[in-house]
Amino acid sequence: MWYWKDLLQEARINPDNLTTWNGYIESAKKLNDLLKDRGIQGVHLVGAAHSPDMWYPYLWMLGGQILEQRDNHPVKGSYWYPAFNSSHGVKALEFLKQQVDAGISPKPNHFWGQEFADKKFAVMLEGSWLLGTFPKSEWNSLDERIGMLPLFPTPSSNVNTTTMMGGWILSIPQTSPNKDLVWELVTLMVDPEILTPMLQQEGYLPTQKPIGEGNYSSQLNSTIPYYSKLISMIPEGHSRPNIPEYPQIAENIKQAIDEVFYNIKAPKQALDDAAKKTADILGW
Amino acid sequence: MHSVAKYEPYLYLLPAISILCVFLLFPFIWNIYISTHGVSITTILKEWEFVWFDNFIQVLNDPNFHTSIKVSIIFVGGSVAFQFLIGLVISSLLNQNIKGKQILIALIMIPWITSGLIAAFSFKFIFDNSFGIINYILEYLGFSSVAWLSDPKIVVWSIIIANVWYGTPFTILFLTAGLLSINPSIYESAKVDGASKIKSFFYLTLPMIKSFIIIDIILITIWSINFFEIPLIMTGGNPLFASTPASLYMYRQAFEFGLLSKGSASGIILLSINIVVAFIYIIALKRRG
Structure with missing residues (x-):
């Protein structure tokens, strides 16, 4: 979670308030009230095609x-079955x-x-x-203007945060002649x-221990701002299902999120409908 | 000798027909073959099971396909109506004796020579709910901003506006060519007979460029039915499939979800729609005399 220090200070918001769900929404309201006339919005909520990634x-x-x-x-025999419509999923949605009800x-x-950045x-x-x-x-002095909390907000301070791992997978096709x-x-x-200079250039995190430890890590730590905070999130990382049906499943979840965003369905109904379609896709 | 001469014209056609067979006929037959088999990204290297019309049934029973057909009707209807009307008005104006006509035509052609992707990205930024210039102007003038790309009721009109901007120059160019083919002396005779400019336009100009109008409408309709770059880039078909025309539905099935047979089946349904629409236009316009 990234924030502009001056804007939070102006709104008299302690960054720690952003760490819980209630505090996050209250802060967003305060920031919107203060900043909307200047064309600045309080918090960002993803409504694009990959919105499920920010819900997981x-x-x-x-x-x-x-x-x-x-x-x-x-x-x-044994295969994947939709579980995102559990009570946890409903609460998350x-x-x-x-957030939408609060004007975000x-x-x-x-x-x-x-x-x-703009x-x-x-x-x-x-x-x-x-x-x-x-x-x-500006990387060296970024910390003076931009604050960073290595977390997604949590329902309460005793719940551990999580994050999503992304990236790329290199694979060799079965039919490759070479x-x-x-x-x-x-x-x-x-x-x-x-790989290390590329990570250094783009601000990406290491995906292998030889880079995440030792000399290479020091090299990244000295270049990438907030490096140690960013690295601290790796153990909290989860990944999306690595199965061929996943793009269709994500589409169903995206539809459920949109149905909630646009007040068409309640979270439980939207997720149950998405789970039914997902079960069909998975061959149940 | 005589038989060689008889077949000579066909020999000249052979290169063109060969190209058509390789790039049009073969992919079409291949598409039909895939649509009747169970081919997906996971089965592409395995044996393809013959599934009769299962893929067509799946597509026709998919509620998202139904939504995409509704979106296509609005998208194509809106795009064709506005492209044609705006194109007709501008080409008629350009047909008058005005200074700098050639420069104007060149300027008007800019959208047509622009890549569809660039047009789509430009409109994505122009219509952005928070930072787009349209909402900036609206707010500056004291109006509320509009959720151009995220309101399910409005989003289809945003992609229509982008498509009209992109496609209208073709109609202008095509109809201008039609207007130039009319002998100016006909208008002089009509004037002598007491016809007003408006009457001349409806009773002389339009009937005389009818063949241009038919071809233009058929082409822009088919292009609009098949066009998917603008919705793909501007909205990705979102929200809630409200900007997913059938062409984008087909693309997403095949290349996003890896359901190649379902994508092929949607493609064939789309082709059938194209053929039916073209026939309807031709028959309707022929009946009108």
């Missing part, structure tokens, strides 16, 4: 899951609804941190790539000597 952390922190393994699948409008366009939002939940939207020359050459290329691409 709330689901996970409550103990919920997107999918769970179940037996007795008609074809596969209610938090998004509370979901944003259909997402500029990946540029909107924050000071159009006082607070934004965004990945470490947000740093790349600031000139490198698998050895591809393997060599992949090995070169992820070589710490080659």
Whole structure:
């Protein structure tokens, strides 16, 4: 969670207030009241195609899951079954609804941190790539203007935060005629000597221990602002289901979120409907 | 010798027909083949099961496809109506003796020579709810801002406006060519007979460029039915499929969800719609004389 220190100070908001769901919404209201006439919005709420990605952390922190393994699948024996419509999922979606009810409008366009760097939002939940939207020359002094909390807000202070891991997967197609050459290329691409400068340049976090520890880590720590805070979130990271049906599942969840955003359905109904469609997709 | 001469014209056509077969006929037949088999990103390397019309039934039973057809009707109807009317008015104005006509035509053509992707990205920024220039102007003038890209009732009109901006120059160019083909002496005779400018336009100009109008409307309709870059970039079809025309539905099934057979089936349904629409236009306009 990134915030402009001067704006929070002006609104007399203690950044710690942003760490809980209630405090986050109250702060957003205060910031909107103070800043809306200046074209600045309090907090950012993603309404773009990947809105489920920004909902999952709330689901996970409550103990919920997107999918769970179940037996007795008609074809596969044991396979994935939708679990996102649990009471945890409903509570997580209610938090998004509370934000909309508090006057925070979901944003259909997402500029990946540029909107924050342009000071159009006082607070934004965004990945470490947000740093790349600031000139490198400002990185050393960024901490004077921008605050960072390594968390998604939680229902209360005794609930642990979670976050979502993203990135890319390098794979070799079964039909590749030159698998050895591809393997060599992949090995070169992820070589710490080659990958570390790229991470350093873009503000991305290391995805392998040899870079996350030792000399390479010190190199990143000395360049990427807030590095140790960013790294502290890795153990809290969860990932999305790595199955071929996932894009369709995400589409169903996205539809459920939109139905709640636009007051078409209550969170439980929207998630139950999405889960039914998801069960069909998964062959149940 | 005589038989060679008989077939000679067909030999000249052979290169063009070969290209059409490779790039049009073969993909079409291949598409039909895929649509009747169970092919997805996960089964592409396995044996493809013949599933008869299952994919077509799935598409036709999908509520999101029904929504996308409704969106297509509004998108195509709005786009064609505004593109044609605006194009007709501007081409008629350009047909008058005005100074700097060639420069005006060149300027008007700019959207047509712009890439559809660039147009879509430009309108995405123009219509942005928070930072777009349209809402900035509205707020500056004291009006409330409009959720151009996130209100399910408004979003389709935002993509229509973008498509009209992008597509109207073609109609202008095409109808201008039609207007230039009319012999000016006809208007002089009509004037002598006492016809007003408006009467001349409706009873002389429009009938004389009828063939241009038919072709223009058929083309812009088919292009609008198939066009999906603008909604894909501007909204991704969101929110709630309110800006997902059938063409974007097809694209997403095949390339976003990896359901290649379902995508192919939607493509064939879309092609059938194109053919039906083209026939309706031709028959309707022929009946009108």
